[in-house]
Amino acid sequence: MSAGPGGTPNAPTRSALLHATTRAALLDVIRGAGNISRVDLTRATGLTGATISTVVRRLIDDGLVVETGRAESTGGKPAVLLALAPDSRYAVGADLDHSGITYVLSNLGGAIVGRWRRPGFGMESPAEVVERIGTELTTFMAQVGVDPDRIVGLGVVAPGPLAGAAAVAGAPAGLEAWSTYPLADALRRTVTLPVMLENDATAAAVGEYWTRSTESSSCFAAVYMGTGIGAGVMVNGDVYRGASSNTGEIGHLCVDADGPECWCGSRGCVEVLAGPAAVVAAAREAGMDLRGIGVAEDFATVAREAMVGDPRAVAIIQRSARYIALAIHGLANLMDLDRIILTGPAFAQAGSLYVPAIRTQLERGFFARTSHAVEVVISTHAAEAAAVGGAALVLQSELAPRASSTHTAISGRAVSHGLRQSGPGSVPWG
Secondary structure, three states, rough: OOOOOOHEOOOOOOOHHHHHHHHHHHHHHHHOOOOOHHHHHHHHHHOOOOHHHHHHHHHHHHOEEEEEEEEOOOOOOOOOEEEEEEEOOOEEEEEEEEEEEEEEEEEOOOOEEEEEEEEOOOOOOOOHHHHHHHHHHHHHHHHHOOOOOHHHEEEEHHHHHHHHEOOOOOOOOOOOOHOOOOHHHHHHHHHOOOOOEEEEHHHHHHHHHHOOOOOOOOOEEEEEEEOOOOEEEEEEEOOOOOOOOOOOOHHHOOOOOOOOEEOOOOOHHHHHHHHHHHHHHHHHHOOOOOOOOHHHHHHHHHHHHOOOOOOHHHHHHHHHHHHHHHHHHHHHHHHHEEEEEOOOOOHHHHHHHHHHHHHHHHHHHHHOOOOOOOOOEEEOOOOHHHHHHHHHHHHHHOOOOOOOOOOOOOOEEHHHHHEEEEOOOOOOOO
16 A cells, blocks of 8 residues: 555555455455366456456465366366465464463464464553563464464454544453553554454454355354454455444343443443353352352353253353343344354353354344344354454455455554554453
8 A cells, every 4th residue: 555645545546446356356266165267266256357367367476376286177178276375374363351362373274273372461461461462472473383474464353342542431340451552553563563453253253254164144243252242244255344343242232221230331231231241240149159260260160050950050041141142133133144153252162052042032033034044153163263363354454355454443554464453542341
């Protein structure tokens, strides 16, 4: 991207956007097909043969696509097959959560080639956490042994809404310092890679798309439950962002106007009634024996007890599932979704306990149910979905930019490799 006076990026030209869109379309089709000929690319995309030939040649020259052999002959000369070169590029995803920091290294095809789980940041200040990330990232990349020149960027994922230059109104107790901290700028000064910043639910949705688990879905949501509850929505392979990239906050839908106050300022939110912290609080009130190490660990205990039939745990999880099912029902009606993917650490532990309530609610009340069903599944990498999504965001933005890649959620500046990174934004935690 070119820069205007003072180093401010100019808007991308129409030809640049068209090229990026064409490149993205071809990479997506090749990635999804595994092996495909130029003729089949023409059929799949509707682009001309000349355009296909030109863009494919550039992809081959960039090392992103390789010719893998020939298809079976149908009477004429066998067509040359194309495929991604999966190990030509890599990206790192880092999921920052109070209970732990997860690093994932993914290759161009979306396969995880390295993972590392580190302790959460506890009472560390944001600046201390950033310094630790810089050190841990260096160690992690050395451990996996990948050529650093092939790593195109770092996708940092955090719970909660993203804010611009102004902070939002609140944050959970103990995490207020994060609500005004310019995380992306601090990381950019600390690490040697371009940095992208995203919330966990949106990143998880991109990760599901990039790892090919949603090819048949035109409009799906990844519903993420970790520290809080949120959803990332993708329409035809593109993130639906809204005005400030704060879509899908289903944890802050009101389901009880007279309910308890939520940290967001509202009352009766799904998160305060049904999120992991609410489940743990209800379990303690019911007299369950919890270790009190942290919400994530205690939620896992409640889930395990529910799975073995403890009536107190079963009742608590069922109540949580009903509220979350109502929120998902509302999201499905608003967006006309065809697939719901449950993901995040909490659903990795307890997703099977939530699926029946969600399916029942949708089968009974989804508005477009006579036109199509809504599939409800649990992610195959739910526990590390945010980190996987962080890496996928980098790969998509760098190698297959879509409409949502042409702007940032937070006021942004272009950085090397064509990536975007958030500017003076902050990450409130929710």
